[in-house]
Amino acid sequence: MIPVLKIMHVSPPESKLKSPDGKKRFGAKLLDILGPGGVISSADELIAYDSDALTGYRIKPEFVVLPENTGQVSRIMRLCYEENVPYVPRGAGTGLSGGALPAEKGVVISLSRMNKILEVDIPNERVVVEPGVVNLWVTNAVSSYGYYYAPDPSSQIVCTIGGNVAENSGGVHCLKYGVTTNHVLGVEMVLPDGEVIETGGKALDRPGYDITGLLVGSEGLLGIVTKITLRIIRKPESVKTLFASFDRVEDAGASVSGITARGVIPAGMEIMDNLCIRSVEEAVGAGYPTDAGSILLVELDGPVAEVEAHMPIVEEVLRKNNAIQIKVARDAKERELFWKGRKNAFPAMGRISSDYYVQDGVIPRSKLAEVLGNIGKLSEKYGLRVANVFHAGDGNLHPLVLYDSAKEGEPEKAHELAGKILEVCVDSGGSITGEHGVGHDKKRFLSLMFDENDLDTMNLVRCSFDSKGLCNPGKVFPTPRTCVEPGMKPYRENPIQKSGLGEMY
């Protein structure tokens, strides 16, 4: 029998920022690298960086730095590595899982000044950008040539490509065109010890491991990207959008798998339930019927003949699933209005509830009706309303748990209910997050999906990149894991053992 190494928990290395003296010296070194305009250290300015869009968690960083090029990012990270200072990369701060929550006694590395589109190569269908470039800018840069950048998170007018890479962001058109990872072909990145590497690139099939693929969606734990090569695609010849209303949200759910079962893959399929419809209608007047139990938005795109052939199939499925009303957008303006409702679902929620908690679970499409029923039951049990708005085609749910933070115990109840919803998702064969990431907020749920072996394997990846655990520490993984890998032999020392980071027992 071969003894197996177990993960050993050792304390992270002592940060130099813990002593006032150390902090002062560290600050001086940052100024050396970036100059006074690139370092923020005053208490009132730091407040702007103490959370991302998930404002329930707040930690004030010691410094925020604003590098302007790869060399500066590399020098900052090398400094942090030498001085054992933890750091967190940050884009626009629109994340909803606390992925950019600062580390205690740490540094926030904001990429907002690295926001140039470096190259637009239309004949080869590539765009090269810096990480601080806003998602929508990419499409804007290529649309006059008839191209666009497909991943379109709802926050695309503000969120950055760097953040999209970290979270592997999705959007309403992912059903047909894939998520960020399907459109990122290569990156330049800085490893936690300051080394600059390139993976992938404009040409396909680079030999070696797919480091790019591993990096996308790694939530900033493996390094910081400083340059990203994107694939752009042709705009479709035609687009048609419709919505259908139903009495029951389950019927909308059944329509979704009914449509794909008929061989039609729409560009997007989105569901909203009655609570959502009402708040959205009040806010933007998208023309949704407020008495409907739910509505389903369907967008078809592609060659004219394909869209025309698929439209009747979609309508037939909708009617078979008891659609009350089917409304096809007459023109681009009406189409935009239909989508405006969907895209404003989150902000509109403020009209019917003082607070809400956004959940992000994924389920197999075919289980939509069943899972929505279970969420309804949970909502009743906890006595809290749950509004549903989601990327139905992908099975990516966004239940909004509504609560009132002024009422004692309600925030905790909402939090617990949101967790139970994730359990329902995983039990149905799904995932705890489809696009927002695990971050700080959901790491307690990661073990619902992955067992010790799965998590240990992910830790092997982490340790290959960041043996000190300084890069966005404390995120994603449920317990502090250090770089002691499960080894195979008792008599041969593991490289990580040798470096003194762990022991076998």
Added chain:
Amino acid sequence: MPDSKIVTRLTEIVGQRNTLTRQDEIGAYQPEGARPKAVLFPANIEQVSEVLRFAASESLSVIPAGSGTKLNLGNITEGADIVLSTKNLNRIIEHGASDLVATAECGTLLSEFQSRLREQNQFLPVDPPHLLSGATLGGIIASNDSGPLRLGYGTMRELLIGLKVVRADGTVFKGGSKVVKNVAGYDLPKLFVGSLGTLGIIAEATFRLYPIPESSRTCLVSFDNLDNSHESVMSLLKSDLVISSLEHLSPALASALGERAGIDVKGNSYTLAVRVMNVEKAVRDQMKTILDLCSKAGGSGVMVEGEKEEKLWEEIREFTSRLSGPGGTVARANVLITDVPGVFRLLEGFPERSGIEVYSSARAGNGVVAVSMDGEREALVSSLKELRIFSEERGGSLVIWAADSNVKKRVGVWGNIGTSLGIMKRIKRNFDPENILNPGRLV
């Protein structure tokens, strides 16, 4: 431990019936002439795990294989104590037709998987070579091999959403999940695509599927010269057509394929094979547009459908192994779309200069050029080196898929892996500290 004891122990794990040890039986399972102590065909994932645990404890090198179609892929192996074939792990576990996903053991033949999916009018849209000679799901994932369909659908990288893997120490873990959208934890499936069995043995995989399009048609358009055919490629890509496959065939290949598939192709000309899969009316409309666009650049085309179309695509898919003999050299130049004509021009010169035979086809919308060469060794070596320099200078790469071991040694299989080599080595060391899995093949 003496060899006889090793073999006894391995036989105990997988059973006598699933172990080959005699020289005459091992035959087809000898990677580049190395002679394994045993070839094993475990019946389930537990046996794979046990074999690896034992191999790790004895520092025995393990070469993962399926049917053996890619046994020689990569650098020349640094050790081959055990060949572990997943051929018996061939169950299709689940086909969730309404979710467009399916899970299968990785020894499942792609051809069998497809016929099962076809029952529900769905398919896994990959068409790498060796489809009929036994390509398995695991082998296609591990090599990230692909064919003409990748323009429309991508490679395994885009289709694999979950997997179960046995690590070098025998630990079984899973990555990804059974839903298309999932960003929980690291995207481990991506790491295993193209990892050539050096990080673990893939035992089970889950894929996203697509509905089989209602109709399909292909046109073959010949041109007087390369400039005109490339101009058509660019105008096709710039149009709003939705093309599934777009192959740019060299004149030699076009003639050979025409003959093999029984299609009348204009002799000695660069030829485009353009395939559209869609609803019938969209196929018809788009075929017309394609022919119009191509004829503007002086192309003349024939339409191919039905059985002939299938045969044509089979020949394109398999040409690298069918047109060059068993000892032939197969390579892929991965370049930008706009550098494809440059690759063709370079290849054009080889037969005249060094007497080798060259067939090539570019996945024109992806910049991936499949090349097969046959001829005298020195000429092959210098041609491959030239092709590599050309590709790497333009930010691309040249990878050798098959060649005799001497050619491999002199040219190098992968070329310049670049600045990420260090991190690759660290990953390999952490996943496989004893370096038992396919040692030396990749990094």
